[in-house]
Amino acid sequence: xxxxxxxxxxxxxxxxxxxxxxxxxxxxxxxxxxxxxxxxxxxxxxxxxxxxxxxxxxxxxxxxxxxxxxxxxxxxx
Numbered sequence: 025x026x027x028x029x030x031x032x033x034x035x036x037x038x039x040x041x042x043x044x045x046x047x048x049x050x051x052x053x054x055x056x057x058x059x060x061x062x063x064x065x066x067x068x069x070x071x072x073x074x075x076x077x078x079x080x081x082x083x084x085x086x087x088x089x090x091x092x093x094x095x096x097x098x099x100x101x
Contacts, residue, residue: 030055030056030058030080030089030091030092031055031056031088031089031090031091032056032087032088033088033089033090034088035084035086036055036082036083036084036085036086036087036088036089037083037084037085038054038055038080038082038083038084039053039055039083040052040053040055040059040079040080040081041053041079041081042061042076042077042078042079043076043077043078044065044067044074044075044076044077045068045074045075046075046077047067048079049061049065049066052079055080055081055091076096078091078092078093079091
């Protein structure tokens with residue numbers, strides 16, 4: 025499971041997306057809303073090391089977009 029919060033400053037708009045091993049996983053959501061990913065990460069085998077990214081993208085306006093991981097946990101099946 026993975027969750028983040030995203031903050032928007034000024035008049036900025038943007039989106040946030042989760043990625044594993046450099047590949048986007050799931051749809052992006054508008055910055056300022058929450059993104060929760062629950063379930064198996066496709067392409068990652070049990071016990072395998074992988075990278076996990078939260079990608080925040082500034083699209084329009086002035087100000088900033090930021091994302092922060094709030095919680096992550098794993099469970100071996």
